[in-house]
Amino acid sequence: KQEVTQIPAALSVPEGENLVLNCSFTDSAIYNLQWFRQDPGKGLTSLLLIQSSQREQTSGRLNASLDKSSGRSTLYIAASQPGDSATYLCAVGWKNSGGSNYKLTFGKGTLLTVNP
Amino acid sequence: EAGVTQFPSHSVIEKGQTVTLRCDPISGHDNLYWYRRVMGKEIKFLLHFVKESKQDESGMPNNRFLAERTGGTYSTLKVQPAELEDSGVYFCASSQDRRFRMADEQYFGPGTRLTVT
Numbered sequence A: 001k002q003e004v005t006q007i008p009a010a011l012s013v014p015e016g017e018n019l020v021l022n023c024s025f026t027d028s029a030i031y032n033l034q035w036f037r038q039d040p041g042k043g044l045t046s047l048l049l050i051q052s053s054q055r056e057q058t059s060g061r062l063n064a065s066l067d068k069s070s071g072r073s074t075l076y077i078a079a080s081q082p083g084d085s086a087t088y089l090c091a092v093g094w095k096n097s098g099g100s101n102y103k104l105t106f107g108k109g110t111l112l113t114v115n116p
Numbered sequence B: 001e002a003g004v005t006q007f008p009s010h011s012v013i014e015k016g017q018t019v020t021l022r023c024d025p026i027s028g029h030d031n032l033y034w035y036r037r038v039m040g041k042e043i044k045f046l047l048h049f050v051k052e053s054k055q056d057e058s059g060m061p062n063n064r065f066l067a068e069r070t071g072g073t074y075s076t077l078k079v080q081p082a083e084l085e086d087s088g089v090y091f092c093a094s095s096q097d098r099r100f101r102m103a104d105e106q107y108f109g110p111g112t113r114l115t116v117t
Helices: none
Strands: A003-005 A009-013 A019-025 A032-038 A046-051 A056-059 A060-065 A071-075 A086-095 A100-108 A110-113 B003-007 B010-013 B018-026 B031-037 B043-050 B053-056 B063-069 B075-078 B088-095 B112-116
Touching: A003 A086, A009 A019, A019 A086, A019 A110, A032 A060, A046 A060, A046 A071, A046 A086, A056 A100, A071 A086, A100 B031, A100 B043, B003 B088, B010 B018, B018 B112, B031 B075, B043 B063, B043 B088
Parallel strands: A009 A110, B010 B112
Antiparallel strands: A003 A019, A019 A071, A032 A046, A032 A086, A056 A060, A060 A071, A086 A100, A086 A110, B003 B018, B018 B075, B031 B043, B031 B088, B043 B053, B063 B075, B088 B112
């Protein structure tokens, strides 16, 4: 059974700081890994999706890496801004051998606060 | 392009009552998923539709939960009768047909917060 752990549970940093959020998973047989952002009372916004064959993906100030063999992913946020304050969720994608079934297993998230 | 929408945004019902949640996926998305987040826990998978067919319902907690997707468009999730432990936020997500690149990227709705008293 896949389990996803995110560390730390909460993080508070001053504006401008670079930071790293960590995600670990117990079963390395993943199909992909997706990072989401959730603002209070809102849905999940997809930030980056890394396929299992990839090592990293970048979008603007965000960089996500994947080390499947060690069961780890990191989300790097450069030059953090107060608008980055949100809960960041890591989700591991699993697909069956036939490719017809697909689902995400989530971590509990990291609550990020960027102080002006 | 409109995103995934869910209705209602919040529902408060008494134990034993029935509640129906609705999800409208992004137009043209064949895949529709339901997830749930119970307080203090992580978001968990409930089921997956491909068009109007249930592809995987391994996450449904018990037979008090019934999901439908008539015509392969919107979906409903009915809880009957509701119990206290059903309280949580129910999310719906959709994704494109797997023939498309990045077909597995899921787009989530804002969720329905269900409170059972």
